[in-house]
Amino acid sequence: MLTTAAVCHAPHQSFKFEDIELAEPQGTEVLVRITASGICHTDISVQQGKIPFSLPGVVGHEGAGIVEAVGRGVTSVRPGDKVLLISPSCGGCGPCTTGHPALCEKPALRWSGVRNDGSPVATLQGQALGMRFLGQSSFSTHALVEERTVLAAPEDIPAETLAPFGCGVVTGAGAVLNVLQPRSNQSVVVLGAGAVGLSAVIAAALTPATKVIAVDMVPERLALARELGATDTINGAETGDLTAAIKEAAGGGADHIVETTANIKVLEAALAALSRGGSMGLVGAPGGGEAATLPVVPFISGAKNLRGVVMGDGTPAFLQALMELYRQGRFPVDKLIRTYPFEQIEQAMADASSGKVIKPVLTFNP
Structure with missing residues (x-):
């Protein structure tokens, strides 16, 4: 399917909005329509050439959205669910099986830029793009991610507030x-x-x-x-x-x-x-x-x-607890956030780099 992404073509270059071809979900993959994405300094570091990643590519790793389609092996979410995108993990290594998925021993899930089988997640004019940045690549109107990168979220938390829970x-x-x-x-x-x-x-x-x-x-x-x-x-x-x-x-x-x-x-x-x-x-x-x-x-x-x-050595259960604390009024992270339309990503990145804004969050049209 065609979707629009803010593509980073090379270090020190501005993002360019491109129509990219996203693969269809297979196996344990989930297609998420992104409704909000926070901006983190890790994203900025890729654009500045401080962190290596496969370019041209799509970064962003504080995504929230709505499930649009799932692979046959997906059991935890279904189309229409509101979800938070979280840090990827394999579920089978030592840290994962002992309650520390943030320490997953398979870094390829975060940095490889491709699917688990090595095939591209997305292409631009027939050429493979670096995707699944920290498991997500949420600077796009859609993201194709693994099921373990998706966590069902309460309907009453606004997307712009929900998105930063996944990292910051x-x-x-x-x-x-x-x-x-x-x-x-x-x-x-x-x-x-x-x-x-x-x-x-x-x-x-x-x-x-x-x-x-x-x-x-x-x-x-x-x-x-x-x-x-x-x-x-x-x-x-x-x-x-x-x-x-x-x-x-x-x-x-x-x-x-x-x-x-x-x-x-x-x-x-x-x-x-x-x-x-x-x-x-x-x-x-x-x-x-x-x-x-x-x-x-x-x-x-x-x-x-x-x-x-x-x-934060976080787990899905811990994130669910934080979301509930927010709903109770005891974790007011909305006070940190300023929103920007997706089209203003460069301004949002600049405001994050300068410290003018604590947590810029991109919002996407329905």
């Missing part, structure tokens, strides 16, 4: 609730008040932690962090010693830190502010080759922990 929201919330798991009277410091960081703030406010500290350089974002549950804020632009500022706000040292900035200097300053037995979850990914200095002896003597976080 689950990553920030999961870093707190699944990985760090704050206990009573502890402190949680969130470095960076973007979509991931503010999702972490909302999640931290739901825990028994009594100190939720947001760090950013934009006053408006810090004000929003307070609205979303932060008890304290630190403006990095006004702070000469970030380590000291975090220690003071946390009452001596941070029990838990969520690092979303991908800034090595911020990371190192925050590491020095960890309390004895404290933990840091690394979410933000700096450029390839960048390295941080780890004070090994203080880490050992203080029994501190440093852990990478992938997609």
Whole structure:
């Protein structure tokens, strides 16, 4: 079938709207009409040439939509269902079978650009396109995905609010609730008040932690962090010693830190502010080759922990819980979102890159 996609032809080039030929669903594949797609910095990194992907291709990995058709092997959804697109997983490797699908051992599901059997998902003028970016390629009016990349969603959540749950929201919330798991009277410091960081703030406010500290350089974002549950804020632009500022706000040292900035200097300053037995979850990914200095002896003597976080270690059940929390008014991620028509993708990407908008979400005509 013909569908319209924003095709990235080469790094540093603008997206070009193209009519592409999408394959018909087979086996365990699901055809989804995209109604909204969030924009993540991972998408921007492909366009900027920082992350390799098969180009020309279609990126986008925070999709939401309506099922239009399914392959014969699909059992979890049917045409007409509202769905959230999530991180792909094989279901059979060690991490998948032990409850950690975000750590699936088959990276080809995220980066290969083709179907599981190696055939193209879509073509442009007879030439194969790089598709299924992080399992989705949601910068298109339709996406052909595997069943395990689809999660049924409540009808009453607006598509533009639903879409970011698949990456930014689950990553920030999961870093707190699944990985760090704050206990009573502890402190949680969130470095960076973007979509991931503010999702972490909302999640931290739901825990028994009594100190939720947001760090950013934009006053408006810090004000929003307070609205979303932060008890304290630190403006990095006004702070000469970030380590000291975090220690003071946390009452001596941070029990838990969520690092979303991908800034090595911020990371190192925050590491020095960890309390004895404290933990840091690394979410933000700096450029390839960048390295941080780890004070090994203080880490050992203080029994501190440093852990990478992938997609918040989220599962379908966890995402369903987050969606229910939103429906209850306890996870107000809609406050992070600004919508753009699909045709304004370049403006949305620019606003995301500059930090003007926390979470741009593309909306698609019915």
